[in-house]
Amino acid sequence: MNIHRRSRSHECRNFILRMTNFSELGLPPDVLSAVEATGYGKPTPIQEQAIPRALEGRDIIGIAQTGTGKTASFTLPIISMLSQGRARARLPRSVVLAPTRELAAQVAESFKLHSSNTRLSLALLIGGVSFKEQLALIDTGVDVLVATPGRLLDHFGRGRLLLSGVQIMVVDEADRMLDMGFIPDIEKIFKLTPFTRQTLFFSATMAPEIEKITSEFLSNPVRVEVTPPATTVEKISHVVKRFAPTRKSSATKEKRAVLRAILAEVDNDVENAIIFCNRKNDVNILLNSMTKHGIDCGAIHGDLDQSVRTDTLGKFRKGLIRYLIASDVAARGLDIPRVSHVFNFDVPTRAEDYVHRTGRTGRAGRSGIAITIATRADSKPVGAIEGLVGFELPIENMENPVDQPAKSKSGGRSEIRRKSRTNASETKSPGDDAVVGRDSAKRRTSRRSVAKLEQADEEVIVGMGSHVPAFLTRSLHS
Ligand code: AMP
Numbered sequence: 001m002n003i004h005r006r007s008r009s010h011e012c013r014n015f016i017l018r019m020t021n022f023s024e025l026g027l028p029p030d031v032l033s034a035v036e037a038t039g040y041g042k043p044t045p046i047q048e049q050a051i052p053r054a055l056e057g058r059d060i061i062g063i064a065q066t067g068t069g070k071t072a073s074f075t076l077p078i079i080s081m082l083s084q085g086r087a088r089a090r091l092p093r094s095v096v097l098a099p100t101r102e103l104a105a106q107v108a109e110s111f112k113l114h115s116s117n118t119r120l121s122l123a124l125l126i127g128g129v130s131f132k133e134q135l136a137l138i139d140t141g142v143d144v145l146v147a148t149p150g151r152l153l154d155h156f157g158r159g160r161l162l163l164s165g166v167q168i169m170v171v172d173e174a175d176r177m178l179d180m181g182f183i184p185d186i187e188k189i190f191k192l193t194p195f196t197r198q199t200l201f202f203s204a205t206m207a208p209e210i211e212k213i214t215s216e217f218l219s220n221p222v223r224v225e226v227t228p229p230a231t232t233v234e235k236i237s238h239v240v241k242r243f244a245p246t247r248k249s250s251a252t253k254e255k256r257a258v259l260r261a262i263l264a265e266v267d268n269d270v271e272n273a274i275i276f277c278n279r280k281n282d283v284n285i286l287l288n289s290m291t292k293h294g295i296d297c298g299a300i301h302g303d304l305d306q307s308v309r310t311d312t313l314g315k316f317r318k319g320l321i322r323y324l325i326a327s328d329v330a331a332r333g334l335d336i337p338r339v340s341h342v343f344n345f346d347v348p349t350r351a352e353d354y355v356h357r358t359g360r361t362g363r364a365g366r367s368g369i370a371i372t373i374a375t376r377a378d379s380k381p382v383g384a385i386e387g388l389v390g391f392e393l394p395i396e397n398m399e400n401p402v403d404q405p406a407k408s409k410s411g412g413r414s415e416i417r418r419k420s421r422t423n424a425s426e427t428k429s430p431g432d433d434a435v436v437g438r439d440s441a442k443r444r445t446s447r448r449s450v451a452k453l454e455q456a457d458e459e460v461i462v463g464m465g466s467h468v469p470a471f472l473t474r475s476l477h478s
Contacts, residue, residue: 025051026466029078030117033071038113044069049224057198059221061214063202067359070464071110074170074200078144079115081168087121087141091165095193096146098187101126102313107172108146114177120144125151130308135160139327149177149185156192166193173351174203174210179261183209190217194252205352235362240372241384248330250402252282256289257401258373258465259345263295265342269369272316273341275325276357278349283325284330286345297323304376326354343449344372347381351388 022035022043043051046064054060054077064070078094087093098104108124115122123137125147138145138161143154145161147441153366155161169190171177190199191214199218203210214221229371243258246253259275275449277283280301298312306319315321318334325337328348348354354372361368372393374382 005436020048026055027051027076028083031076031114034114035115045222045226046070046224047073050283053222055080056199059199060201060217061218061221061223062202063206063225065356065359070202071107075110075114078168079118082120082143083118087143088165089139089141090161091141092145092161093143093165094146094164094168095163095166096170096172097149097189098146098172098340099180099182101128102218102309103173104146104148111144141152149182149189153185153188163189163192164194166197168198169193170200170202172202175205176183178207179210182216186213201441209252235367236358236370236374238370240374240393240395241398242395243400246400247374247401254346254400254402255373256286258398259343260293261412262371269340271317272322272338273324273343274339275343277325277327278346279328279437280327281446283327286325295323296321297325299325301327307397340368342368344371347372347374348383351384354385355389409437
């Protein structure tokens with residue numbers, strides 16, 4: 001029996017207390033033994049809820065993000081359901097759509113891992129790699145076709161495959177598909193598959209465009225929702241490092257110096273880290289700059305050649321690269337274990353991206369650190385993030401490393417450091433059960449945070465050292 005979660009602070013404990021075993025989900029013995037060989041102990045909440053319903057043949061809307069075990073929640077039932085029957089030439093029996101090549105490759109790995117005791121055939125259709133083998137497989141017949149939408153339609157357009165034999169269709173990371181402009185492709189693909197198909201649809205968030213698709217193409221779906229993994233927020237210490245650029249025109253350059261100063265500060269604690277930039281071009285610039293400064297790093301973004309992306313990611317996973325500089329799209333959905341730190345070189349413009357980025361650390365019960373570099377100009381997006389995550393991000397004022405003359409003139413700036421709150425029990429995650437009034441709370445937090453970032457400037461008391469008595473601070477602001 002399950003112990004239902006009442007609050008996120010109980011989530012980790014309940015994860016341990018959950019009693020359901022994989023053997024109770026209705027999976028056949030050959031799939032169960034493959035799961036056992038993988039070393040999974042108990043099903044995660046999304047697996048526990050989605051697998052039995054999928055095995056009943058129901059359509060599913062799974063609201064879950066990466067790290068929750070959502071991949072196996074569709075791969076395991078698909079393997080189970082397709083283990084009987086045979087694929088026919090150019091008529092895949094199931095299709096899994098993923099937004100990025102890396103995610104598609106990851107999904108294919110999960111299929112391979114869990115179908116080791118079956119004779120299911122699998123093909124991966126993604127851009128940037130050679131397809132000779134995949135096309136040969138499709139010609140002989142595949143049970144599971146994992147693909148990015150554009151590449152799938154490409155092959156359909158050329159008459160290399162037909163979608164009229166699809167019994168099960170999965171859409172993974174639909175929210176990212178929306179961001180990447182794939183929704184029209186998804187609609188096209190839905191229309192090319194039989195309406196009798198079973199659909200398993202996964203998204204971290206349900207934007208109106210996504211709701212529209214599910215209401216049009218899914219039939220009486222079961223909605224399964226899990227909060228983001230407890231580790232996303234509970235085990236992560238968040239801090240915003242705020243600095244004041246000397247000039248707008250040199251702000252990005254100075255930010256790179258700020259990043260190096262932070263990296264030097266936390267050097268001993270960093271096992272490996274992802275550094276996020278908002279733009280691909282800034283990923284390139286930062287890569288060059290850090291390499292020039294002798295920092296061990298690599299980069300991934302959507303414009304890089306697939307072989308470079310795969311190679312860099314492989315090295316990062318093996319620990320051969322310590323810092324991975326990444327754009328949101330390239331890093332989204334990647335399962336990279338043991339990332340000790342996430343750095344936001346840029347404050348993400350979309351608050352959800354903050355959750356996805358910081359969710360790269362603090363995984364699988366480990367703790368993690370999320371450090372965001374911000375200036376006063378970032379007060380609005382910081383406010384939006386606070387509104388979404390439901391708590392204030394602690395701010396630490398940083399000296400601008402290139403601002404040395406000003407420093408010596410004043411005799412050294414002191415900082416009033418905000419208490420870095422890592423106490424998980426006070427935090428609230430997006431997707432928490434208690435969302436009543438969240439919108440108004442969001443607006444309040446947003447306003448507070450704008451004021452807070454602005455006020456933080458005023459709170460720097462020149463020449464007082466870092467131990468400014470509270471009464472003095474109050475008197476200065478009264
Ligand atoms: P996902 O959310 O599907 O990207 O999965 C995140 C990670 O959790 C992957 O490394 C999976 O191998 C792992 N995982 C999935 N299900 C389980 C489970 N029941 N127990 C332990 N690890 C799991």
